[in-house]
Amino acid sequence: MSSIPHPVDLSVKPDITPFFDPATNTVSYVVKDPNSSACAVIDSVMDIDYASGHIAPLSADRIIGLIQERGWHLEWLIETHVHADHLSAAPYIQSKLGGKIGIGDNIRVVQETFGKIFNEGTEFQRDGSQFDRLFQDGDTYQIGGMTAFAMHTPGHTPACMTHVIGDAAFVGDTLFMPDGGSARADFPGGDARTLYRSIRRVLELPAATRLFMCHDYGPNGRDIRWETTVAEQRAHNIHARDGITEDEFVAAREARDRTLDMPKLIIPSLQVNMKAGQLPSADESGRRFLKVPLNAL
Numbered sequence: 237m238s239s240i241p242h243p244v245d246l247s248v249k250p251d252i253t254p255f256f257d258p259a260t261n262t263v264s265y266v267v268k269d270p271n272s273s274a275c276a277v278i279d280s281v282m283d284i285d286y287a288s289g290h291i292a293p294l295s296a297d298r299i300i301g302l303i304q305e306r307g308w309h310l311e312w313l314i315e316t317h318v319h320a321d322h323l324s325a326a327p328y329i330q331s332k333l334g335g336k337i338g339i340g341d342n343i344r345v346v347q348e349t350f351g352k353i354f355n356e357g358t359e360f361q362r363d364g365s366q367f368d369r370l371f372q373d374g375d376t377y378q379i380g381g382m383t384a385f386a387m388h389t390p391g392h393t394p395a396c397m398t399h400v401i402g403d404a405a406f407v408g409d410t411l412f413m414p415d416g417g418s419a420r421a422d423f424p425g426g427d428a429r430t431l432y433r434s435i436r437r438v439l440e441l442p443a444a445t446r447l448f449m450c451h452d453y454g455p456n457g458r459d460i461r462w463e464t465t466v467a468e469q470r471a472h473n474i475h476a477r478d479g480i481t482e483d484e485f486v487a488a489r490e491a492r493d494r495t496l497d498m499p500k501l502i503i504p505s506l507q508v509n510m511k512a513g514q515l516p517s518a519d520e521s522g523r524r525f526l527k528v529p530l531n532a533l
């Protein structure tokens with residue numbers, strides 16, 4: 237395993253405000269530079285009641301409310317990956333507060349795959365141009381005085397990135413809490429072996445690095461939690477702690493994935509999130525429609 241150069245600065249401690257969405261078990265974060273008003277939003281959620289087709293920015297408005305109330309300046313809207321379980325609210329928040337929407341450069345691979353599945357026409361650009369910034373492995377960007385570092389951690393999806401900001405790393409769906417293990421690797425473009433290597437890369441960060449999950453499902457009835465450390469994951473992660481080999485991980489991950497149903501919101505989520513969270517364009521009557529491809533997933 238090659239070790240990676242990473243500008244992890246454990247002396248920089250961003251102020252982190254989590255927002256837990258109980259409908260999708262997603263944790264969104266506002267990450268603020270302690271020495272300026274600059275902040276970033278990671279993995280925001282647009283509420284949807286799929287049965288009725290209603291969407292509402294309830295979760296996003298709580299985030300906007302916090303940022304406005306404190307007078308913070310939103311610089312970035314980060315998507316750790318193209319989520320399959322919730323809609324992104326990034327364009328909605330951007331329309332209220334500004335900021336640039338960023339995702340991993342391999343979004344182009346995801347757009348190619350799902351552009352076909354949803355039979356998107358030629359007007360759907362598969363070059364990631366719906367986003368303001370495409371991150372490659374090792375890219376850095378600024379949140380006020382803090383330098384953030386994007387690390388490519390594919391396996392759950394091809395475009396997954398872990399974002400390291402000071403002493404905190406936002407792992408997306410690379411890892412779950414130690415008692416939750418890891419995310420599934422069976423979506424189109426996912427791969428358990430690749431996921432193992434990405435997880436080990438994250439676990440090469442300094443032991444004290446704070447790790448923030450994108451999801452928690454409260455396994456075995458425990459309360460919802462989203463924060464742990466590299467040291468805790470290396471000691472206790474049920475799928476990927478130190479000592480579990482790549483082959484053991486792959487066998488267990490693939491066996492578990494064979495038992496999982498598709499996420500309830502995968503169809504609306506992917507077709508919206510692959511376009512940076514933009515809703516489908518309105519037709520001549522002003523209404524918007526989602527597609528349901530039959531027997532395609």
Ligand SMILES: [Fe+2]
Pocket residue numbers: 317318319320321392409419
């Ligand atoms: Fe995910």
